[in-house]
Amino acid sequence: MLARHFDGLFRPLGLTSGQFSLLMALNRPEPPSIGAVADLLAMDRTTLTAALKPLERDGIVELKVDPADRRSRRLVLTAAGHRLLASALPIWKREHGKIEALLDDADALRTGLRALA
Numbered sequence: 001m002l003a004r005h006f007d008g009l010f011r012p013l014g015l016t017s018g019q020f021s022l023l024m025a026l027n028r029p030e031p032p033s034i035g036a037v038a039d040l041l042a043m044d045r046t047t048l049t050a051a052l053k054p055l056e057r058d059g060i061v062e063l064k065v066d067p068a069d070r071r072s073r074r075l076v077l078t079a080a081g082h083r084l085l086a087s088a089l090p091i092w093k094r095e096h097g098k099i100e101a102l103l104d105d106a107d108a109l110r111t112g113l114r115a116l117a
Contacts, residue, residue, distance in 0.1 A: 002099075009091050013084060014058075016105035020092065022051060023077065023085045026061065033066065060084055 006017035015023075023036050024033045032040075052075070062087040066072035072107040077085070100106040 002084060006092070006095065009095060010088055013091075015084065015088055015097055018051065019055060020046075020085075020088050022055065023060070023088070026075050026077045026081070027085060029077045031064065033072055033074060034063075037075055053082070 001037060003017045006020065010020055021041065022037070025040050026032065031107065034045055037043075038045050041048065043051070052061055058080075061076055062076045062078055062112060063073045064076050066074050103109060114117070
């Protein structure tokens with residue numbers, strides 16, 4: 001239900017909540033490998049590759065050869081990807097602020113969720 005809520009909020013940007021999470025995972029100083037992002041998002045590589053296809057097609061993400069290991073690929077957030085993320089992040093922050101305001105003890109919830117992870 002929460003993912004659908006964010007899907008609706010991100011729809012005007014042409015983004016889903018899953019794609020937003022993927023963009024956040026790519027927003028690093030050094031472009032991550034496919035394996036590193038798959039591990040971070042608890043996805044298998046095949047699922048991640050499928051999720052990347054529309055983002056690649058739209059010029060949001062690029063796969064580049066890893067200069068240290070030409071067999072590997074690095075995921076690069078393009079300038080358009082950075083702009084899209086910059087547009088989506090305030091929406092995400094605003095909505096999370098609203099959700100936290102509805103919770104009795106957001107810190108306790110976060111602590112409990114970290115313990116489960």
